[in-house]
């Protein structure tokens with residue numbers, strides 16, 4: 559993985575390169591960034607850069623023996639720890655390394671859930687980073703590097719380590735020479751404080767709209783106007799942008815306005831609502847997941863419109879006109895539960911819940927909350 563293969567984040571790339579040029583590589587770092595902003599590929603590219611003998615001021619060479627091994631994630635001095643689930647006695651990250659390589663190669667911005675579903679297609683098991691895994695990290699880093707300047711371990715989603723993470727404290731405090739430990743996290747609040755306080759944090763910001771637009775045009779051959787519309791609502795995340803573009807976001811606006819109207823009138827129009835739900839469920843799980851991302855975006859926009867600074871709205875004219883009218887039905891007390899319920903439904907959809915039932919329950923719930931506002 560070279561820096562040039564990673565979307566955007568030029569400022570972060572420059573900072574990382576500077577640490578190498580100045581000989582100030584911190585041994586224990588935390589890359590902190592939301593899902594889909596590139597924190598994991600940046601960690602891999604950084605380790606590759608540090609170990610490339612032909613690195614320039616901009617990037618690793620990509621062709622030397624070290625780079626070639628890093629690109630395939632097979633370098634003997636590159637290790638990964640990530641959440642796993644116990645399957646037939648397998649539970650250490652090493653035992654899942656083939657699946658890991660394949661998933662990362664297919665999509666270096668893979669999401670937490672995609673990875674877990676990759677291991678357990680029903681999504682019923684919880685991912686874990688176990689005490690045994692923590693001891694395995696210490697063992698691996700205790701060995702001298704085989705051929706690299708730095709032996710590296712990348713710990714993806716340290717949020718999964720609870721008290722067992724304390725096994726690593728001494729290692730994080732005094733790592734052996736020539737070692738680099740990069741933790742890649744999405745939510746600092748969920749990383750145990752003892753670990754957090756022993757790492758140096760590098761914050762990875764959300765991507766710019768233009769960067770996502772360009773990515774969608776290049777990777778998915780999206781039409782520029784569609785790419786920029788999707789970029790606008792994808793919250794700076796390639797994961798969200800990818801699922802939106804694959805589902806074809808074109809008529810979400812129309813779907814959203816119809817849906818909200820039917821929910822609002824759910825008492826009188828229960829039959830129309832039910833058949834709308836059936837029709838929408840027919841479009842499939844991936845489509846609905848992306849559609850709900852769009853709905854979240856619209857509802858958050860209502861919040862901004864009502865309680866924030868309307869200048870921050872990222873909407874087109876048609877959407878703005880709708881939000882202005884629709885916001886009248888929303889209050890401080892009903893909008894958060896609606897957004898939370900949509901989140902919950904998205905999780906159910908990801909975990910293979912029945913589409914029709916999930917969507918109908920959600921519609922009725924939204925209908926009740928909008929109704930309360932009517933009668934209030």
Ligand SMILES: [Zn+2]
Pocket residue numbers: 610611612613618619620621622623624625626
């Ligand atoms: Zn190289």
